[in-house]
Amino acid sequence: MLRQLPQFSDPNLLSADIPFADAGVYRLDESRALVQSVDFFTPIVDDPASYGRIAAANALSDIYAMGGTPLTALSLVGFPACLDRAILVAILRGCAEKVLEAGAVIVGGHSVEDEEPKIGLAVTGLVDPARLVTTRGARPGDRLLLTKPLGTGILATALKGEVIGQSAMAEAIAGMETLNKAAAAAMLQAGVAAATDISGFGLLGHALEMAEASGVLLEIDGAALPVYPQVREMAAIGLVPAGSYNNREHYLPRVLESDRLAPATLDLLADPQTSGGLLLAVAKERLALLQEALDRRKVPFWIIGRVVEGSPGRLRVV
Numbered sequence: 175m176l177r178q179l180p181q182f183s184d185p186n187l188l189s190a191d192i193p194f195a196d197a198g199v200y201r202l203d204e205s206r207a208l209v210q211s212v213d214f215f216t217p218i219v220d221d222p223a224s225y226g227r228i229a230a231a232n233a234l235s236d237i238y239a240m241g242g243t244p245l246t247a248l249s250l251v252g253f254p255a256c257l258d259r260a261i262l263v264a265i266l267r268g269c270a271e272k273v274l275e276a277g278a279v280i281v282g283g284h285s286v287e288d289e290e291p292k293i294g295l296a297v298t299g300l301v302d303p304a305r306l307v308t309t310r311g312a313r314p315g316d317r318l319l320l321t322k323p324l325g326t327g328i329l330a331t332a333l334k335g336e337v338i339g340q341s342a343m344a345e346a347i348a349g350m351e352t353l354n355k356a357a358a359a360a361m362l363q364a365g366v367a368a369a370t371d372i373s374g375f376g377l378l379g380h381a382l383e384m385a386e387a388s389g390v391l392l393e394i395d396g397a398a399l400p401v402y403p404q405v406r407e408m409a410a411i412g413l414v415p416a417g418s419y420n421n422r423e424h425y426l427p428r429v430l431e432s433d434r435l436a437p438a439t440l441d442l443l444a445d446p447q448t449s450g451g452l453l454l455a456v457a458k459e460r461l462a463l464l465q466e467a468l469d470r471r472k473v474p475f476w477i478i479g480r481v482v483e484g485s486p487g488r489l490r491v492v
């Protein structure tokens with residue numbers, strides 16, 4: 175469908191050559207490029223300030239995934255006329271807190287009346303084109319690291335269905351509110367081969383994007399996948415979001431021996447994430463450096479697999 179749209183060609187549009195780039199990258203001069211991204215969504219938690227913090231962390235994430243530094247943000251707001259304005263103020267305050275923590279500034283925004291609240295940011299960052307991190311560089315032998323547990327889609331579904339309360343997903347909320355800033359700083363310091371952040375396509379989709387962009391086979395260790403509390407229980411009783419089934423339909427054909435995948439593992443792999451962690455591919459020789467850089471910044475991480483020789487653009491779960 176997108177192929178039918180006019181294609182832009184500009185030598186400074188660096189992201190045009192990057193398959194599945196997390197953000198648009200536009201070169202300004204030799205040492206600077208703009209990194210731009212936008213995201214917004216309806217509430218996934220009850221607390222308005224927390225919703226704002228999550229929306230901001232989520233929108234900023236694509237800038238971090240590419241090694242950029244957020245500079246400015248514009249807020250995008252949809253809000254029902256019938257709701258108390260104090261709720262909107264709380265949402266925006268949460269959002270602003272995270273932009274402040276990112277070291278960026280909100281320079282403006284736009285709001286419309288809407289049936290359901292929506293909040294998000296259009297974010298602009300800066301990156302040195304020479305230090306740009308993309309989905310492209312993973313090589314056989316690299317180790318795969320993930321910096322946040324999985325399961326936010328499943329938990330949000332359970333919360334919406336009133337099977338759990340917000341307190342039961344406190345750990346996931348704290349995770350979603352956490353900026354990928356420190357993880358990105360560690361990745362830049364240690365030097366990684368490839369990176370992306372985990373969002374709507376789940377680990378499954380985003381890992382496959384890396385596999386395809388890098389032309390490699392990724393091997394994920396199903397038993398090593400980190401997961402937020404309550405996720406397995408909720409998935410076991412069928413509280414799986416619709417997006418998870420879209421992800422399966424779209425991505426499972428590219429998973430080797432997918433018929434042997436345990437359903438519980440698939441629930442985690444396909445779960446759409448909000449403000450998920452970074453998926454990092456790092457050369458074996460740099461793994462210790464990266465671990466040390468993440469530890470120093472108190473960023474949790476899990477080694478969830480490796481890049482292996484074999485079918486390019488495919489994934490295998492062991």
Ligand code: CO
Nearest residue numbers: 196236371373
């Ligand atoms: Co992304």
